[in-house]
Amino acid sequence: GQQVQQSPASLVLQEGENAELQCNFSTSLNSMQWFYQRPGGSLVSLFYNPSGTKHSGRLTSTTVIKERRSSLHISSSQTTDSGTYLCALEQQGGSAKLIFGEGTKLTVSS
Amino acid sequence: DPKIIQKPKYLVAVTGSEKILICEQYLGHNAMYWYRQSAKKPLEFMFSYSYQKLMDNQTASSRFQPQSSKKNHLDLQITALKPDDSATYFCASSQDWVQDTQYFGPGTRLLVL
Numbered sequence: 001g002q003q004v005q006q007s008p009a010s011l012v013l014q015e016g017e018n019a020e021l022q023c024n025f026s027t028s029l030n031s032m033q034w035f036y037q038r039p040g041g042s043l044v045s046l047f048y049n050p051s052g053t054k055h056s057g058r059l060t061s062t063t064v065i066k067e068r069r070s071s072l073h074i075s076s077s078q079t080t081d082s083g084t085y086l087c088a089l090e091q092q093g094g095s096a097k098l099i100f101g102e103g104t105k106l107t108v109s110s
Numbered sequence: 111d112p113k114i115i116q117k118p119k120y121l122v123a124v125t126g127s128e129k130i131l132i133c134e135q136y137l138g139h140n141a142m143y144w145y146r147q148s149a150k151k152p153l154e155f156m157f158s159y160s161y162q163k164l165m166d167n168q169t170a171s172s173r174f175q176p177q178s179s180k181k182n183h184l185d186l187q188i189t190a191l192k193p194d195d196s197a198t199y200f201c202a203s204s205q206d207w208v209q210d211t212q213y214f215g216p217g218t219r220l221l222v223l
Contacts, residue, residue, distance in 0.1 A: 004152075030209050041147075041198055043214040050209070086153065095166050096141060096208045100153040 003027050004089055006101035013108045019074040021104045023087035030090040032063045032070045033098065037084040046072070046085075077108045113137045114215035116201050121220045123191050130177075131186040131218045133201030141165075141207040142184040144176060147217075148197040159184055160207035191222045 007022045023032070031050040035043045047054050047061040049070065054061045058077075063070040070087055084105050088098040117132040135142060144156040158166040162178040175187045188195060198217040204210040 033211065035214070041219070042216045043200065045211055045213055048211040088153070090209065094208065096143070096158050096160075096204065096210075096212070097155040097166055097168060098145075098153075098212060099155070102152050 002101075003091075004087060004099050004101040006085075006087055006104050008104060009102070010105040011107070013077050013106070015077060015079055015108055015110045017077050017108075019077055019081075019106060021072040021074075021085050021087075021106075023070045023072075023089075023101055025068050025070075025089050027089070027099075028092045029065065030092050032061075033088045033090075034061055034070070034072050035086040035088065037086055037103065039083055043086070074106075077106075079108050079110050082106055082108050112216070114201060114203060114213060116199075116215040116218050118218060119216065121218055123220065123222050125191060125193060125222060127191050128187065128189045129191065129220070131188070131199050131201075131220070133184050133186070133215060135182050135201070135203040135213075135215075137203055137205075137213065138182075139203035139205050139213075140181070141204045141210070142178070142182075143202040143204075143212065144184065144186050145200045145202060145214075146197045147200065153200070156186075157184075158207065165207060188220075193222045196220055196222045 034046040049061045060073040084103040088100045114135045141160045177185045201215040202212045204212045
C-alpha cells in the first residue's frame with residue numbers, strides 16, 4: 001500500500017481562513033519534507049522537519065514520529081497560497097530517496 | 111539567480127529516439143538526484159549520487175542512464191524513448207546525501223510522440 005498518504009486531496013478556502021494539511025506515513029522515517037508545487041510545476045522547499053514543530057511566517061509544520069503523522073498549518077490564507085502541497089519522507093535505512101504523497105491541492109479565493 | 115538549472119525546459123521527442131536532460135547546481139552541494147513526475151502520479155525517485163558516485167538506483171529500465179561529468183552536474187540520458195516516458199523530470203540536490211534538505215530544479219517537461 002501507499003507509504004505516504006496526504007489528506008485532504010483538495011481544499012477550497014476563502015482568503016483569510018486557516019488550513020490544516022495532513023500527511024500520514026506507514027514506515028519509519030529519517031526526515032519529513034514539505035514542498036509547495038507552483039501551478040507551473042516547480043517545487044519550493046517549505047520545511048525540513050524530522051520531528052517537532054517548526055515555524056516560517058504563516059506556516060507551521062509539526063511532525064509526530066510516534067503517531068506517524070506530519071501536518072502543515074497555513075494561517076490567514078492568501079490567494080497566492082494556491083497550489084499543491086506535497087509531503088515527502090526519507091525512510092530509515094540509508095537511502096536519501098524521498099517518497100512523496102499525492103499532494104493536497106489548495107485553492108484560495110478572494 | 112536560479113541555483114539549479116535544468117535544460118531544456120520543454121522537450122518533444124519521437125518514439126525510439128534518444129535525449130539528454132541537463133542538470134547543473136550552483137549550491138555547492140555534494141549530492142544530486144533525479145525524480146520523475148508523470149501525469150496523475152506522485153513524484154517518483156529515480157537516482158541519487160553523492161560525490162559523483164551512484165548511491166541508489168530505483169529505475170528498472172537501463173534505458174535511463176545518469177551521467178556525472180563534474181561534481182555539480184548530473185545529466186540524464188534516456189534511450190529508445192517510449193510514450194510512457196512522457197513526464198516532467200526534476201533534478202534535485204542536497205548538501206549531504208542523507209538526512210538533509212533536498213532542493214529541486216524547475217524541471218524538464220518531456221513529451222514523447
